[in-house]
Amino acid sequence: MTRSKRxxxxxxxxxxxxVYIVVALFPLYWLLKVSVTPNxxxxxxxxxxxxxxxxxxxxxxxxxxxxxxxxxxxxVIVSGSTAFIVTILASCAGYALSRFAFRGKxxxxxxxxxxxxxxxxxxxxxxxxxxxxxxxxxxxxxxVIVYVAFNVPFATFLMxxxxxxxxxxxxxxxxxxxxxxxxxxxQIILPLTLPGIAATLGFVFxxxxxxxxxxxxxxxxxxxxxxxVGLLSFVSKFSVDFxxxxxxxxxxxxxxCLFFLFIQRYLVQGLTAxxxxx
Amino acid sequence: MASIDIADIRKAYGPVHVLHGIDLSIHDGxxxxxxxxxxxxxxxxxxxxxxLEDISAGEIRIDGRRVNDLEPKDRDIAxxxxxxxxxxxxxxxxxxxxSLRLRRTAKERIAAAISGAATKLGLDALMARRxxxxxxxxxQRVAMGRAIVRAPKAFLFDEPLxxxxxxxxxxxxxxxxxLHQSLGATxxxxxxDQIEAMTLxxxxxxxxxxxxxxxxxxxxxxxxxxxxxxxxxxGSPAMNMFNGTYCANSAxxxxxxxxxxxxxxxxxxxxxxxxxxxxxxxxxxxPVGATNDAGIRCKVELVEPxxxxxxxxxxxxxxxxxxxxxxRDVSGSDAVTIRLPAEWLHLFDAQSGQRLP
Numbered sequence: 001m002t003r004s005k006r007x008x009x010x011x012x013x014x015x016x017x018x019v020y021i022v023v024a025l026f027p028l029y030w031l032l033k034v035s036v037t038p039n040x041x042x043x044x045x046x047x048x049x050x051x052x053x054x055x056x057x058x059x060x061x062x063x064x065x066x067x068x069x070x071x072x073x074x075x076v077i078v079s080g081s082t083a084f085i086v087t088i089l090a091s092c093a094g095y096a097l098s099r100f101a102f103r104g105k106x107x108x109x110x111x112x113x114x115x116x117x118x119x120x121x122x123x124x125x126x127x128x129x130x131x132x133x134x135x136x137x138x139x140x141x142x143x144v145i146v147y148v149a150f151n152v153p154f155a156t157f158l159m160x161x162x163x164x165x166x167x168x169x170x171x172x173x174x175x176x177x178x179x180x181x182x183x184x185x186x187q188i189i190l191p192l193t194l195p196g197i198a199a200t201l202g203f204v205f206x207x208x209x210x211x212x213x214x215x216x217x218x219x220x221x222x223x224x225x226x227x228x229v230g231l232l233s234f235v236s237k238f239s240v241d242f243x244x245x246x247x248x249x250x251x252x253x254x255x256x257c258l259f260f261l262f263i264q265r266y267l268v269q270g271l272t273a274x275x276x277x278x
Numbered sequence: 279m280a281s282i283d284i285a286d287i288r289k290a291y292g293p294v295h296v297l298h299g300i301d302l303s304i305h306d307g308x309x310x311x312x313x314x315x316x317x318x319x320x321x322x323x324x325x326x327x328x329x330l331e332d333i334s335a336g337e338i339r340i341d342g343r344r345v346n347d348l349e350p351k352d353r354d355i356a357x358x359x360x361x362x363x364x365x366x367x368x369x370x371x372x373x374x375x376x377s378l379r380l381r382r383t384a385k386e387r388i389a390a391a392i393s394g395a396a397t398k399l400g401l402d403a404l405m406a407r408r409x410x411x412x413x414x415x416x417x418q419r420v421a422m423g424r425a426i427v428r429a430p431k432a433f434l435f436d437e438p439l440x441x442x443x444x445x446x447x448x449x450x451x452x453x454x455x456x457l458h459q460s461l462g463a464t465x466x467x468x469x470x471d472q473i474e475a476m477t478l479x480x481x482x483x484x485x486x487x488x489x490x491x492x493x494x495x496x497x498x499x500x501x502x503x504x505x506x507x508x509x510x511x512x513g514s515p516a517m518n519m520f521n522g523t524y525c526a527n528s529a530x531x532x533x534x535x536x537x538x539x540x541x542x543x544x545x546x547x548x549x550x551x552x553x554x555x556x557x558x559x560x561x562x563x564x565p566v567g568a569t570n571d572a573g574i575r576c577k578v579e580l581v582e583p584x585x586x587x588x589x590x591x592x593x594x595x596x597x598x599x600x601x602x603x604x605x606r607d608v609s610g611s612d613a614v615t616i617r618l619p620a621e622w623l624h625l626f627d628a629q630s631g632q633r634l635p
Contacts, residue, residue, distance in 0.1 A: 169359045169361045169363035170363050170365065172328075172330050172357075172359070172363065173357070173359060173363035173364075174365070174376070175329075175330070175349070175351055176328055176350045176355065177356075177377035177380060177428075178351045178377050179351060179380055188365055191367050192366065192367060
């Protein structure tokens, strides 16, 4: 390839990436823009990329005068516990599916797949009916249980595929070296599955963090509302507080971003390179 | 060090039977090679000794102690895997010391053990590296180092050289043999490579289709293969086989092959006159002479120079045979004379494939 062709190719490639980034990030930018636009400029300035003067009033209002801090706290509790419980269950189940042959394994996998086939809307009424007599509606515990139940199958498949990628020889070598199966799992296999665990934690955390349907149906008091439900409270009968809603949205992004920042170093692949031939 | 006794070991995966009753006694300090084609059950047998596969029936004893129900960790054996199976998140030193750390060995003893093994295997400069920063040969050495630091009762090798290139394989073969001579450890080595088996073994166990075909010293198997399988498997290039009829008339015992050629035999065999037999002869045991020598005249169809000599493809009586000669000046389409010396012929029952008494 000639030099000019190569440069043209590079430019085309980078432009395509740029277009993608702009399209993907523009809504976030708009969120930020609206959140710093004072109410009096929101409709008066027309469509502008940045308001003529910005303010943090919406943020202050959201933090001081709304239930947002409570929603936020509820969301952290629900998403954090869901991610934690699901990852532990999925790691154990994924390891079992990956390594052991047992009676009924095939049917368990089919059953788990089956649970993923129903639209959530179909299940809301029966779930409400089940949780209600147990006193688990309108409670964070109930929400965590439902989220765990819905996320475990997929997370299990995810973890299983990570375990499948780790050669069986490694734990066999450890067992011959003198480790019990559990020790081989915890000292040899688990450290190599950190990227998988990080991916599962991240996936489940964000899924629970942004879940609206169940939260809306199972929670009725604002004291136990999660943040997506809370956001709806900015929509009143006669108006929508766009500025405050967007400010709350920006604030809600922060933990998700921090979470990914924290786990991203485990998301790198290639940790198992050098274990076996190749 | 220990002896290993295997009694009527069987393995079945559901309805599929992989091992059909294996009996084998391995003496203290012996180097035994299990050899056979892929799927013959040799690796399964090794894994059963290691405790990585359940035993369907039969008994395994290590040093007289029944180990059928013992966990791998309690059998005190070490294993070198085909894939090396090094722990990727540990350095070479940590890989080698893992088994000792699990046994809560004193730090000074661990350091002494791994430095001794490292020196023996030439790994001193690599101790702080991770497996991914090592070449294939180095990884292989670390895997062996991990096995020897602990001075186990027995070493198990599962095709440890098959991922290396030909030169490195030859070198490592020599090192394994040297290591065995210096440690004198009971070793079981699985391979499908008959050269590895011949060069390393005190005794070879040839396996096929889940059965032991023959147990003996490398030269036993080479000189007196018990059946057609062993005859064809051991030796490279492989033994020539052709069909014939056993004749035991007044002219003395002989084999009659296609076209009426008679090959005289040294002695009578316990088989009926006129019975169909399979005859084997190794390529290096067929003397090749000039056309005016006495013998069977035939044309050379193909010539394979090996450097040391030449492998000739010839067709003396309707069957292609290979003959190895040190003469390097033979060319295709030459005519040669071959002889089939009676002392080098191996006779097998054509039906059962067993060596004729």
